[in-house]
Amino acid sequence: MNLILSVLSIDVNYTRLSIHPTFVTLEPFCGHSANDPQTLNFLNIKLESPAMNPKSEISKTILSGATIHLPAKTLKTGSVVITNGCIAEIHEGALPNPKNGAIFIDLTGKILSAGFIDLHIHGMMGIDVMNIGPEGYGRLSAEAAKRGVTALAPTTVACPAEQLRKIMESIHAAREAGVPGAKLLGLHLESNFINVDFKGAQPGDQVFSWEDPRAAAIRKLLEQYARDTCIVTLAPEMPGGIELIRWLVKHGIAASMGHSGAKYDQAMAGIEAGATRATHLFNAMPPLHHRNPGLPGAVLSSPKVFAEMVCDGIHVHPAVIATTIAAKGCDRFMPISDGLEAAGMTSGDFLLGGQHVTVVNNVAKLDNGTIAGSITTMDRIVRLLVNQTGCDIHDALRMASATPAKGIGRQDIGRIVPGAAADLVVLTPDLEVETTLVDGKVVFSVE
Ligand SMILES: [Zn+2]
Numbered sequence: 001m002n003l004i005l006s007v008l009s010i011d012v013n014y015t016r017l018s019i020h021p022t023f024v025t026l027e028p029f030c031g032h033s034a035n036d037p038q039t040l041n042f043l044n045i046k047l048e049s050p051a052m053n054p055k056s057e058i059s060k061t062i063l064s065g066a067t068i069h070l071p072a073k074t075l076k077t078g079s080v081v082i083t084n085g086c087i088a089e090i091h092e093g094a095l096p097n098p099k100n101g102a103i104f105i106d107l108t109g110k111i112l113s114a115g116f117i118d119l120h121i122h123g124m125m126g127i128d129v130m131n132i133g134p135e136g137y138g139r140l141s142a143e144a145a146k147r148g149v150t151a152l153a154p155t156t157v158a159c160p161a162e163q164l165r166k167i168m169e170s171i172h173a174a175r176e177a178g179v180p181g182a183k184l185l186g187l188h189l190e191s192n193f194i195n196v197d198f199k200g201a202q203p204g205d206q207v208f209s210w211e212d213p214r215a216a217a218i219r220k221l222l223e224q225y226a227r228d229t230c231i232v233t234l235a236p237e238m239p240g241g242i243e244l245i246r247w248l249v250k251h252g253i254a255a256s257m258g259h260s261g262a263k264y265d266q267a268m269a270g271i272e273a274g275a276t277r278a279t280h281l282f283n284a285m286p287p288l289h290h291r292n293p294g295l296p297g298a299v300l301s302s303p304k305v306f307a308e309m310v311c312d313g314i315h316v317h318p319a320v321i322a323t324t325i326a327a328k329g330c331d332r333f334m335p336i337s338d339g340l341e342a343a344g345m346t347s348g349d350f351l352l353g354g355q356h357v358t359v360v361n362n363v364a365k366l367d368n369g370t371i372a373g374s375i376t377t378m379d380r381i382v383r384l385l386v387n388q389t390g391c392d393i394h395d396a397l398r399m400a401s402a403t404p405a406k407g408i409g410r411q412d413i414g415r416i417v418p419g420a421a422a423d424l425v426v427l428t429p430d431l432e433v434e435t436t437l438v439d440g441k442v443v444f445s446v447e
Pocket of ligand 1: 120190
């Protein structure tokens with residue numbers, strides 16, 4: 001305990017501590033991903049974070065004069081000062097250019113929001129998470145940043161363990177090396193452990209239960225790459241489903257219920273076991289019925305559970321999006337793209353986990369007619385929420401940033417508050433992305 005107190009006194013930016021016999025691992029509050037811990041060796045204490053090293057050069061950026069969406073209110077005109085990649089100060093009104101070496105960006109007439117966070121994205125712009133190496137994750141990160149995304153969870157479909165191993169090795173390598181745009185939060189596995197009757201566009205021959213002998217190899221990979229895995233989608237009613245939820249919670253991975261035919265009691269048992277979220281609510285599950293509420297009823301009536309929803313205007317009617325926001329509130333509703341490699345494009349032939357997908361008139365379908373993921377992107381989603389569901393801009397931006405961060409336990413991203421990472425998006429009044437910053441650095445800007 002003494003040690004914890006002394007470490008905390010070094011830098012209050014660090015909020016989470018875990019003790020290992022040899023290491024104290026600090027989960028930084030700012031400027032680094034949760035999987036990029038600063039490590040203090042007991043025998044040879046080394047402090048590498050610039051925020052913790054007074055000799056390191058301080059970089060300062062001033063974003064002045066924007067309409068700023070803070071977590072609880074909007075500043076009509078405000079400014080943000082970024083120091084070493086973190087939000088250091090928030091001011092009401094515009095700030096003058098200090099002409100002292102700080103980078104000064106005049107944002108008069110623009111909107112400044114926390115960057116978007118997409119926790120369910122299979123790919124975009126010709127990139128398919130199932131078929132890329134570390135370099136492909138770099139491209140995905142850069143493409144996502146063009147859409148205002150500052151953090152994402154690349155999403156897989158059910159696949160053999162050998163393929164999953166390559167995917168996990170690749171994302172691990174990409175995260176170690178660093179990426180040029182949006183942060184890689186870790187994988188979202190739309191896993192093998194779903195209900196084949198509600199597989200949607202998932203390959204059915206790779207669907208099996210947590211108790212199936214084939215699950216052992218997947219479990220080993222999840223153990224090995226737990227830090228590179230953010231979310232696992234599963235069906236709680238399948239054999240071993242509840243045990244799997246407990247196992248995921250123990251390994252620090254969010255358990256998400258989806259691709260499931262769970263009855264209300266089965267879904268409630270999943271929530272009781274530790275499931276905290278639902279995967280694309282209403283899609284790939286039986287509909288809400290007033291005498292048979294099922295998984296949707298369990299999710300809608302459980303205040304703590306987060307709900308993902310594909311907000312492309314095709315998977316779910318805008319009126320149902322609005323109804324769900326009303327039921328869950330902005331703090332529990334997470335718009336996702338569920339984007340395919342075709343996302344960001346309007347038509348053509350593409351792949352989803354090796355299956356052929358055709359995009360016609362902005363709708364992606366498998367050859368059997370099943371709707372397969374979407375081709376939307378987070379910037380379009382924010383515009384849809386505002387233009388088609390009656391949601392105000394502040395709430396739409398919050399649901400696209402703060403809520404998904406909260407849903408995976410990240411306090412350091414998704415909000416414009418002092419101490420948080422300066423992961424930001426600058427938008428025009430029409431909500432078109434103009435500039436994206438990650439850790440205070442401009443990673444995308446329209447010409
Ligand atoms: Zn998906």
